[in-house]
Structure formats: structure tokens, C-alpha cells
Amino acid sequence: MRLIQRREDVTGSNFQPRAIRNLLLVDVGQQTVGLPAEAIIEFTDDLDEEVPLVNLAEVLGLDPRLTDGRKARFQVTGGVLMLNIGSRYRMHDILLQELLFPPAFIRELMTSAVNFVFNHAGRIALHLDVEHLRLPRSTG
Amino acid sequence: MDDSSNLSITSAGTATRATRRDLQTEHLPLFGIRVGSISLLLDAHDVMAVTAMEPPTRVPGTPGHILGLVPHGDGALSIVDLAAFLGVNEGSSVDYGDVSSLRVVCVRVGELEAGLLCHQAIGVAQIRTDSLQSASVLRGGRLGEFVAFEVEFRGARVGMLKLKALLDAARSVSRRESDR
Numbered sequence: 001m002r003l004i005q006r007r008e009d010v011t012g013s014n015f016q017p018r019a020i021r022n023l024l025l026v027d028v029g030q031q032t033v034g035l036p037a038e039a040i041i042e043f044t045d046d047l048d049e050e051v052p053l054v055n056l057a058e059v060l061g062l063d064p065r066l067t068d069g070r071k072a073r074f075q076v077t078g079g080v081l082m083l084n085i086g087s088r089y090r091m092h093d094i095l096l097q098e099l100l101f102p103p104a105f106i107r108e109l110m111t112s113a114v115n116f117v118f119n120h121a122g123r124i125a126l127h128l129d130v131e132h133l134r135l136p137r138s139t140g
Numbered sequence: 141m142d143d144s145s146n147l148s149i150t151s152a153g154t155a156t157r158a159t160r161r162d163l164q165t166e167h168l169p170l171f172g173i174r175v176g177s178i179s180l181l182l183d184a185h186d187v188m189a190v191t192a193m194e195p196p197t198r199v200p201g202t203p204g205h206i207l208g209l210v211p212h213g214d215g216a217l218s219i220v221d222l223a224a225f226l227g228v229n230e231g232s233s234v235d236y237g238d239v240s241s242l243r244v245v246c247v248r249v250g251e252l253e254a255g256l257l258c259h260q261a262i263g264v265a266q267i268r269t270d271s272l273q274s275a276s277v278l279r280g281g282r283l284g285e286f287v288a289f290e291v292e293f294r295g296a297r298v299g300m301l302k303l304k305a306l307l308d309a310a311r312s313v314s315r316r317e318s319d320r
Contacts, residue, residue: 031197060198104251105218105311106199106206113200117209117216124197124209124216133200 020094023127025120027088028057029066032120034127037091041073041080048073048082054133055084074130081130094118166269170300172262172293173245175222178278179262179293181300186247190261193219193242205310207257212246219244219255220310227281249304252311267291275299285309 024035033056047053051073057066067086074081100117102110110117115127169184196208196219205225209216222228244255272289278299286306287299 030195059200061200062198101215103209103216103218103253105254105307106202108311110199119211122211124211126197126199126209128200 020096023092023094024072024085025090025092025125026056026067026085028060028086029062030123031060031062032123032125033060034092034094034115034118034125035072035074035083035085035130036115036127039074039076039130041075043070043072044082045070047071051080051082053082053084056086056133057084059128059133076131081133083130083133094120100124167266168269168272169264170267171245171264172298173222173243173256173258174260174262175226175258176228178228178280178283179296179298180222180287181265181267181291181293181298182245182247182256182303183300184264186249186303187245188248188253189246191244191246191255193239193244193257195239210244210255212253212255217244217246217253217255219257220307221257223257225306225310226283226286228283247303247307249307252304252307254307254310265293267293272300 022037024037024040026033026035053071055064055067058064064084067084069084069086070089072083072085072089074083098118098120100119102114102117113129113132115129118125118127170181171184171187173180173182191212194210196210197216198208199206202208205221207219207221210219211217241259243258243261245258245261246253246255271291273291275284275287275290277290277297278284278287283299286302286309288302289300291298291300
């Protein structure tokens, strides 16, 4: 299971003892989303008709115009995903104490879409699985 | 009759006094909420807190009645739009432009915690058990599935919710829609 249930679950080469390094944080309206920076190939303003394009705000059920503009190309299993992320993004480290336990109420649902939940500037933020974001478009 | 006639002796040997009325009728502590024009009751023991509504963090793949997550204690609380889930009040109770008047009633049943979005948290009332009636009037939307009892309360017909069944159903819908 990808979802982090406990702080002790944060292990592996991409994780440091006290922090999760170099996340791409994207502001989508009032909400902040984390994405895996290690999967980023490049940022671009150009479209590529051969690469699936997913709008990040649309994934969250928000107004797609919130992330119009800048795009990021991500390496995903078996190909490339292009994600509309808009212009409000930055790199950031997350301290382990900012990680939150996922609520049991929707824990099962979140395992497929969300890697972990964390507290950012007093609000709940989600670290999303870019592999999952590709699925709705690729499977029709 | 003198109340002293109901004096009883506990196993520890201490005397307790109960009035005749207490022996005849039990009272349930119930928590009242209002969703649109409908008033509902919850077992007050399941209610942890009442908070103001703040913009939730949306979670991809969840249905419309799961509005998202808000900070709560050391973790995150899922917000359920009761009006949307129950199909009353003609859809969602949320106008994101003005959420300040809305309330979130934080409930817990077993390990499940959720915040129920409503228009008003009325508070706790002691309801006589002999005033509870079988559910027969409140039938709009999905109310018939989740109203256990009805009672006349402050001049209106009010339904007592089966909270565990409601939370389980809200999660089940979440899982089904996520599989699509």
C-alpha cells in the first residue's frame, strides 16, 4: 500500500530521516497539492499532442482555469504524462511532523489517489500519485 | 406519593433516590441539527465537537457529498455534505462563497470520524423515550433509509438518524464511485 499510515513508514532512498525532500508544491486556488519532483522531466508552456494532458485542478474537481498555463512533464510507468499546473508552484521540503494520519473514513479510497496527507500552512494538503492521475484519461 | 418510596439500595450498600418520573420514563440525550428546512437528531454521545466551516481540501476521486478534508486535532477530518448525500434541500448545502454561517458537527462511531455539514447546530435536548415514534413522515430523498425514529420537537417533526448506517453508506458510495 502506497499510502503512508505512520510516520515510521517513510523510508526509502528518496526520504531523509527528518524530512521529505524536494516536493513540487502547486497552489490550486486555496488548496496546495504535492507532486513527486523526482518524476519531473521538464516544465514547459508547449503542448505535445502525443502526450496525455491532465489538468490538475480538474482532477480535484475544481475550476480547470486555476491551473491553466504552465505544464510539467512527468515520467510515469510506460510513458510520459503532461500535467497542467499553472503558475503558482515551488519546491519544498516537508518535515515528518507535518505528516498526518489519513482519516479512516476515506482511507481506502485515498490509497489509490493519494500518497500521503500533510499539514501545510494550517491547511490539509495531499501528495498525489502521478501514476494514478494518468489513469482516467488513458483508460477513457 | 412521596419520592422516598423509590429509595433503593445499591450493591455497595448506598442509598440512591429516584423519582417516580425517572422510573417511568427514560430520557435520551440527542443532538439537534438543521439541514435546510429539515431538523435531524443524533445520539449526543456520538458528537465530539461543533466547528465553523472552512474551505476543505478536495480529494480526487471522491463523490460530490465528500467535500474534502479539514484540519482536526492531530489529523484530518472528512467533511460530508448531508444535504447532498441525503438528497434533501435540492442538493448541496454549500455555497463556497459564504460558508461562515455553516456548521460542522464532528461525529465519531467506532473508528469512523466525520464532519457533518449542516446549516445549524441546535444543541443537546433530553428526549423522552416514550415520545419516539416509528419513522413514517420524513421520506424525502434518502431520509427513509437513515431515519430510525421520529419525534415532535419544538413544534416540528424531527428524525433521529442512524448515524453508523449513514457513515457506512457514505463510504460505500465513495468506494463505488472510485472504482469507475
